[in-house]
Amino acid sequence: MGNDGFKATLYALGPSTEGGRIPLAELARIASEMQATLERLALALSGNQIKAGRRPRDIVDAVRLDFVGFEKGSAILQVARTGQQSWGGDDLLEESFTTLARGVRALEQGGTLPDSFTPQVVNGLRSLTGGIGARGITRIRVTSTSAPEFEFNSGLRQALREVSLSLVESEATVVGRLQMGDFSPASLLCRIDTYAGSIQCGFGSEIRDRVLDCMDQLVMAHGIAEMQPDGSTIRVLRIADISPISSSSSRSLNDLAGEQQVAPLASVDELSGGDIDGLDDFLAAISSVRGDGQ
Numbered sequence: 001m002g003n004d005g006f007k008a009t010l011y012a013l014g015p016s017t018e019g020g021r022i023p024l025a026e027l028a029r030i031a032s033e034m035q036a037t038l039e040r041l042a043l044a045l046s047g048n049q050i051k052a053g054r055r056p057r058d059i060v061d062a063v064r065l066d067f068v069g070f071e072k073g074s075a076i077l078q079v080a081r082t083g084q085q086s087w088g089g090d091d092l093l094e095e096s097f098t099t100l101a102r103g104v105r106a107l108e109q110g111g112t113l114p115d116s117f118t119p120q121v122v123n124g125l126r127s128l129t130g131g132i133g134a135r136g137i138t139r140i141r142v143t144s145t146s147a148p149e150f151e152f153n154s155g156l157r158q159a160l161r162e163v164s165l166s167l168v169e170s171e172a173t174v175v176g177r178l179q180m181g182d183f184s185p186a187s188l189l190c191r192i193d194t195y196a197g198s199i200q201c202g203f204g205s206e207i208r209d210r211v212l213d214c215m216d217q218l219v220m221a222h223g224i225a226e227m228q229p230d231g232s233t234i235r236v237l238r239i240a241d242i243s244p245i246s247s248s249s250s251r252s253l254n255d256l257a258g259e260q261q262v263a264p265l266a267s268v269d270e271l272s273g274g275d276i277d278g279l280d281d282f283l284a285a286i287s288s289v290r291g292d293g294q
Contacts, residue, residue: 005080005090006065006080006090006093006094006097006144006145006146007078007079007080007144007145008065008078008079008080008097008142008143008144008145009076009077009078009079009142009143009144010030010034010076010077010079010140010141010142011075011076011077011140011141011142011143012026012030012075012076012077012137012140013075013137013138013139013140013141014132014134014135014136014137014138014139015134015135015136015138016135016136016137017075017137020070020071020075020076021075022075022077022137023136026131026136026137027075027077029127029128029131030077030128030131030140031067031077031079033124033125033127033128034065034128035063035064035065036124037100037121037124037125037128038063038065038093038096038097038100039059039060039063040118040120040121040124041063041096041099041100041116041117041121042059042062042063042092042093042095042096043056043059044115044116044117044118044121045092045095045096045099045116046059046092059092062092062093063092063093063096065079065080065093066079066080067079068080090146094146094147097144097146097147098146098147098148099114099116099117100147100150101142101147101148101149101150102114102148103116103117103121104150104151104152104156105148105150107156107159107160107163108155108156108159110159113163119227122160122163125152125156125160126157126160126161128152129152129153129154129156129157129160130157132152132153132154132157133154138153138154139151139152139153139154140152140153170224170225170227171222171223171224171225172222172223172224172225172234172237173220173221173222174192174194174199174220174221174234174237175194175218175219175220175221175245176192176193176194176195176199176218176219176221177192177193177216177217177218177219178190178191178192178211178214178215178216178217178218178219178221178242179191179192179193179198179215179216181211181212181215183208183211183212185205188202188203188204188205188208189201189202189203190202190203190211190215190239192219192221192237199234199236199237200235200236200237201221201223201236201237201238201239202236202237202238202239203223203238203239203242207239207240207241207242210242210243211239211242213244214242214243214244217244217245218244218245219242219243219244219245220242220243220245221237221239221241221242222239222240222241222242223237223238223239223240223241224237224238224240225237225238226238
């Protein structure tokens, strides 16, 4: 491997890494969550929407890292690019790593997170830091060839718990059919059935009458959505505004016939039509080509 490619080193420190060892389960968790976090950041940085399912192959290849070495001391894990090709070289990988470092620093200092720190990134980091504790791995220090040094520790884990709750709420607009309203003052709940599934909704007393007027109609509702951990599925929508959507009604056959000035048939004979000129000559030509009668 060349010496000019991207490299990073993870220093896992704590009682469970004494003597240069590390539990296999922890190694697998750290490696998989670190790789997934880089892929999520790369998706956000490249302008792609994060969805359930497999991530685009070009994004995965652009930030893929391989385990290339293990040193004693604490548990020192070396990772690097080992020859995967991507059209942008290491640019996206380095940008993702730098953004991760900036985001960790912002979490530690209570600053503004980078725009690419989506709910999926935050939830992934929560999983990555979930195994940090006094009896196992107490911190993971990360250095690289392109980004400032940063660290995963118990302080970061606490900061992630606090910030993720605000990140999974965002403004949203949904379109669907309004169903099953509960208009008792203590509840004020309803359900909107969309093409993707049903969304449970709540609303305030100030729009109670408007919601009631929209029942069993196709509506557009806007409000604050509480998202599922995947960051793309709405769990609950708190409706701030709602309005019905007009839809074209079905037209009867009589209405359509009258509009197009089409009268009913007086006799079935009208369907037969007149004689077709040249039909006999046409049929004779076909018979001649096929050799009928020879």
